[in-house]
Amino acid sequence: MSRTDEVVDSIKRMILDGALRPGDRLPIERDLAESLGVSRGSLREGVSALSILGIVSTRQGDGTYVTNLDASELLAPMGFVVDFHGQGDARHIHSVRRLLEVEAARLAATRINHEALAQAGELLDEAALIVGQSPQDHERLIEIDIAFHRIIAVHSDNPVLVGLIEAFAGRTVRGRLWRSLHEAGADRRTHDEHVAIWRALAARDPERARTRMANHLMGVEESLDRLPECGPVRRPSPAPADGPAVGSNELVSHRP
Structure with missing residues (x-):
C-alpha cells in the first residue's frame, strides 16, 4: 500500500x-x-x-x-462509470436503474407529502403542454423527467437509494435516451406513464406505484433493444400491461 x-x-x-x-x-x-x-x-x-x-x-x-458526507455526493463519482458503460449498449445500466426506481416508487407511495405531489403534478401539466406542441422542447422534457423522478426518489426517505438513483439516472443518461427514442413517439408514451405513476402515488398505493414504475422503465429497456447500436434481443411475447395507458388529455380532470 x-x-x-x-x-x-x-x-x-x-x-x-x-x-x-x-x-x-x-x-x-x-x-x-x-x-x-x-x-x-x-x-x-x-x-x-x-x-x-x-x-x-x-x-x-x-x-x-x-x-x-451526503450520500448523493459520495456516490456521484459512480456517475462516470454509468456514463462510460452507458455508451453503446445501455441496457445493463437501465436494468439497474429499474430495480432502484421501482423500490423508490413503492416506498414513496406511503411517504410522499401533498406539497411534493402538487409539485410533481405541475411538472406533468407543463409536460402535457410541451408534448402537444410542434416542435417539442426536448431539453425541457428532459429537465421535467429528471425532476419528476427525483421527487419520487427523495420521498423514498432513503438517502443511499437517492444517491444511487442520481448516479444511474443522471442527465447524461436521460439525455442520450430521449435523443435516441423521441422520434418513435416515446415522449407521449413517457408522459402518459408518468401520469399513471403520479396517480398511484396520489392514491397511496405502494403496489400500484411499484407496478406502474416497473412498466414504465421496462418499456424503456424494450425500446433500447430496438435501437441499432443495441441490436435485437430475442424475448418472449410481452405480458399484458398493468391496465390501460392513461390518455394524454386526462391529466388535470382525472387527478384525485
Whole structure:
C-alpha cells in the first residue's frame, strides 16, 4: 500500500471511528502528517484524493474540512462509470436503474407529502403542454423527467437509494435516451406513464406505484433493444400491461 493510500485509509478510519465528524476541520498539515507518520507531500496527495471522493473539502486560507458526507455526493463519482458503460449498449445500466426506481416508487407511495405531489403534478401539466406542441422542447422534457423522478426518489426517505438513483439516472443518461427514442413517439408514451405513476402515488398505493414504475422503465429497456447500436434481443411475447395507458388529455380532470 502506498503512503497516499495509507493517508486516505487513516482519515477514513478517523471519520468512521468518530474522531472526525461531518463539518470538522482536519488538524493542521504538520500535526496531521506527524500523527499519521507520513510526509507532507503524501498527506497532500491523500487529501486531494479524499477531496475528489467528496469526503473532504479544502477552503483556501482556512484549512480542510470533512464534508457533510451526503450520500448523493459520495456516490456521484459512480456517475462516470454509468456514463462510460452507458455508451453503446445501455441496457445493463437501465436494468439497474429499474430495480432502484421501482423500490423508490413503492416506498414513496406511503411517504410522499401533498406539497411534493402538487409539485410533481405541475411538472406533468407543463409536460402535457410541451408534448402537444410542434416542435417539442426536448431539453425541457428532459429537465421535467429528471425532476419528476427525483421527487419520487427523495420521498423514498432513503438517502443511499437517492444517491444511487442520481448516479444511474443522471442527465447524461436521460439525455442520450430521449435523443435516441423521441422520434418513435416515446415522449407521449413517457408522459402518459408518468401520469399513471403520479396517480398511484396520489392514491397511496405502494403496489400500484411499484407496478406502474416497473412498466414504465421496462418499456424503456424494450425500446433500447430496438435501437441499432443495441441490436435485437430475442424475448418472449410481452405480458399484458398493468391496465390501460392513461390518455394524454386526462391529466388535470382525472387527478384525485
